[in-house]
Amino acid sequence: MSKITEAHAAHYREHGYAVVDNFLDEEELTGALDDLREVLPGWVEYCEDPTRPAPVFPSQSRAPTTVFPYRGDRLNAITMHPELRRFAAENVGHNDIYCEQSHLHAKYRGSDLDRDQAMHCDFANHTLAYPPDLPEYWQTAYLVYYTEVTAELAPTAVCSWRHYPEKIRWPGVYRRREERPEIFDNERRIIVPAGSLFIYSMRTFHRGTTFKADGGRIAQFITYAPAAWKWLGIVGWSAHGVKPEFRRWMERATPAERELLGFPPPKHPYWTEETIAGVSARYPGMDMAPYRG
Numbered sequence: 001m002s003k004i005t006e007a008h009a010a011h012y013r014e015h016g017y018a019v020v021d022n023f024l025d026e027e028e029l030t031g032a033l034d035d036l037r038e039v040l041p042g043w044v045e046y047c048e049d050p051t052r053p054a055p056v057f058p059s060q061s062r063a064p065t066t067v068f069p070y071r072g073d074r075l076n077a078i079t080m081h082p083e084l085r086r087f088a089a090e091n092v093g094h095n096d097i098y099c100e101q102s103h104l105h106a107k108y109r110g111s112d113l114d115r116d117q118a119m120h121c122d123f124a125n126h127t128l129a130y131p132p133d134l135p136e137y138w139q140t141a142y143l144v145y146y147t148e149v150t151a152e153l154a155p156t157a158v159c160s161w162r163h164y165p166e167k168i169r170w171p172g173v174y175r176r177r178e179e180r181p182e183i184f185d186n187e188r189r190i191i192v193p194a195g196s197l198f199i200y201s202m203r204t205f206h207r208g209t210t211f212k213a214d215g216g217r218i219a220q221f222i223t224y225a226p227a228a229w230k231w232l233g234i235v236g237w238s239a240h241g242v243k244p245e246f247r248r249w250m251e252r253a254t255p256a257e258r259e260l261l262g263f264p265p266p267k268h269p270y271w272t273e274e275t276i277a278g279v280s281a282r283y284p285g286m287d288m289a290p291y292r293g
């Protein structure tokens with residue numbers, strides 16, 4: 001059964017976001033938390049018991065360990081979750097999609113990221129151009145919460161499209177409530193159990209809020225975009241190509257999963273005797289058979 005239901009999809013199309021409670025099943029969540037204990041030492045433990053010493057985020061700005069592919073297979077599998085792919089593909093109307101983002105985001109009361117953010121749309125660092133109201137250009141953004149989000153634990157705030165009916169989303173940031181009170185006044189806080197999913201778009205106003213109690217929040221941003229448009233996307237995956245986790249993931253992934261990072265698909269003219277030998281030399285564990293055909 002689909003985790004992202006028709007009702008979620010309808011809500012997304014009307015309001016610009018959807019919330020899927022308990023998106024991850026028990027096994028996916030437990031597995032992800034096990035991976036997180038390794039990737040972010042001390043974080044899961046701190047979220048479970050904030051009287052413990054506060055952990056350190058390995059660089060506040062996307063250290064390699066906190067960006068896909070991760071040391072943990074379970075976090076990688078959630079990045080490529082079939083439901084995330086299906087819904088993003090449905091939004092753009094075809095399967096030629098690209099995973100443009102997967103990174104971890106963790107914060108706790110008093111940490112650098114514990115900030116009352118401005119109300120904003122995310123397109124400033126997800127496209128070189130502008131996100132039009134045309135599904136073929138839609139980037140589908142996901143935030144997976146690995147820890148429970150209560151009203152006190154920095155819930156994401158989001159405002160429905162209904163409250164800013166203008167076609168052009170510019171400015172894409174409002175720092176003060178007085179600039180657009182109807183957007184601030186109609187925000188909804190995403191309060192959810194661990195393992196839940198927030199789906200939003202580049203045309204959706206939202207903001208991070210502050211902690212009101214001791215505690216932490218661990219989440220993962222995952223975004224899919226139509227593959228054809230080179231002006232979309234927050235990262236280039238080759239930038240992470242030197243990580244050991246990258247080779248390991250590449251070797252074990254399916255051709256379809258590799259394609260989600262922009263890797264050449266089977267039957268592409270790229271594949272010649274030379275490129276097959278070269279890629280195979282770089283990734284000795286990769287089954288090259290699909291590229292030989």
Ligand SMILES: [Fe+2]
Nearest residue numbers: 120121122206
């Ligand atoms: Fe944002």
